Amino acid sequence: MGQARAYLLASLAAFYLITLATPQVTAYITDELETMWGSSRVVDDSIALSLNRGMTSAFRSKKTYLFGRIDIDIKLVPGNSAGTVTTFYTMTEGSWNFHNEIDIEFLGNSSGDPYTMHTNLYARGKGSREKGYRLPFDPTQDFHTYSIIWSQQSIQILADNKLLRHIKNKESTGGAPYPNFQPMRVYCTIWDADDWATQGGRVKTDWSLAPFTAYFRNFKATSCSPNQGSKMCGQELDDAQKQQVQEVDANSKIYDYCADPKRRIGSTEECKSQ
Secondary structure, X not given: OHHHHHHHHHHHHHXXXXXXXXXXXXXXXXXXXEEEEOEEEEEOOEEEEEEEOOEOEEEEEEEEEOOEEEEEEEEOOOOOOOXXXXXXXXXXOOOHHHOOEEEEEEEOOOOOOXXXXXXEEEEOOEOOOOEEEEOOOOOOOOOEEEEEEEOOOEEEEEEOOEEEEEEEOOHHHOOOOOOOOOOEEEEEEEEEOOOOOOHHHOOOOOHHHOOEEEEEEEEEEXXXXXXXXXXXXXXXXXXXXXXXXXXXXXXXXXXXXXXXXXXXXXXXXXXXXX
16 A cells, blocks of 8 residues: 555655646546546546556645535446546645645546545545545445545535534544644545455556556535635534434444554544534
């Protein structure tokens, strides 16, 4: 996982050196988004990201956001996607040692097996707050909407407007760091991580099936002011949302860092009422 992540970060750094020489696609979907590298292209109303051996691809938002709701529709790689990772995440700019990041990663699978949706949070360079879920639908047959809602109080991660994960800001009561002060940019990528992504790296990428392509559309970013109290930004869960999280935890969650003492950071307060 570390080696694959280092490769992706090196690609991000390389982008800044070549961006002036890279032609940008001009279409309405790129009013708010810009392609970065690799096989990134506009197809009808979508952006297609493709993975070939040795070549990832990515796009990002033109703006940064400090608190808000980010929605995007994604149609994942069908068939045997083992070893691939398709991502939707927000990340700060600047020093990696102090970066913040809200992650959604879709881990590829062997044909017929369900996708894993992997979530994580980094704040001031500290991560290891992973939770993983089996999606209750086939994310390769059609587009599904994935959302990140980020406020000063909490972070919510949703699929088709169903709440999967709720992360409260517990920093003031001894919990792990929370992303409070730095704006973040939105990124979507596809990359090779066959050293860990599928069955712990036991199933490798079959490059004879390349290119592996995922599609993205209907990007929407809605800012939330720090003191905004609407339901979209407010983040106190109602009874229906609390019930949703309980059902997801019981039926779909397959990994929780709170149950893994080797991965937990902060105090035990960090995992209470999440």
